[in-house]
Amino acid sequence: GLPVTREPFAGIGSRLGIPESEVLERLQRLMSEGVIRRFRARIDQRKVGILANALVAWHVPRDRTKDAGARLARCPGVTHCYERRPVPGRWDYTHYTVHHARSRQDVTAEVKRCAEMSGLYEYTIIFSTEELKRVPAVRVGENGGELQ
Incomplete structure (x- = not known):
């Protein structure tokens, strides 16, 4: 790591x-x-007062999937935004955003604003309960090789 100096x-x-x-x-x-x-x-979030982290799973109607990702990504406070295939009848969420704030109340308020901005109101907020070891993301290609 770098020394924490000017x-x-x-x-x-x-x-x-x-x-x-x-x-x-x-x-x-x-x-x-x-x-x-x-x-x-890499900032130690807890040391700067960011104590609440959440993954928000969004249920997006099929006719809205084309623009939903762009709308959600534009929401202030969204650090990650991605789309995944649902598991029909078991997990019908298709879009996900990640939010960080000082409190759960702040995250909840931010998500409500995001719902209003995007026009998407079916979602669930999943708060993290502990921070685990961070591991860099690695994408695996079709042939099993690592992608950059």
């Missing part, structure tokens, strides 16, 4: 005996060569 790359450079600009140049080169695919921050 200039983390300067600190890394200092430890390596090189200027910050060289650290940044090396990182850029590794990214352009494909050695580093992504570079991003």
Whole structure:
């Protein structure tokens, strides 16, 4: 991880005996060569006060599926939005959004606003009860190979 400082790359450079600009140049080169695919921050949500996380499953009428994903993705606060096939008669939800907020009440209010914006009112909110180990998402292709 990076040190939590105003200039983390300067600190890394200092430890390596090189200027910050060289650290940044090396990182850029590794990214352009494909050695580093992504570079991003992971925030400890609980430390910044985000205590409520929820997956919302949306029941979308068949005649609305074409635009539902775009409408849901535009809702403020939606961090992930995707569509899956339903299990007819057992689980008829087709669209899913993920929400994070300081409290369950805040998530619930946000989801209600999203329902109003999208015109979709059949949904269920599933709150997480604990944070498990985060594992990077890996997509598997048809032949079993990993996709990027």
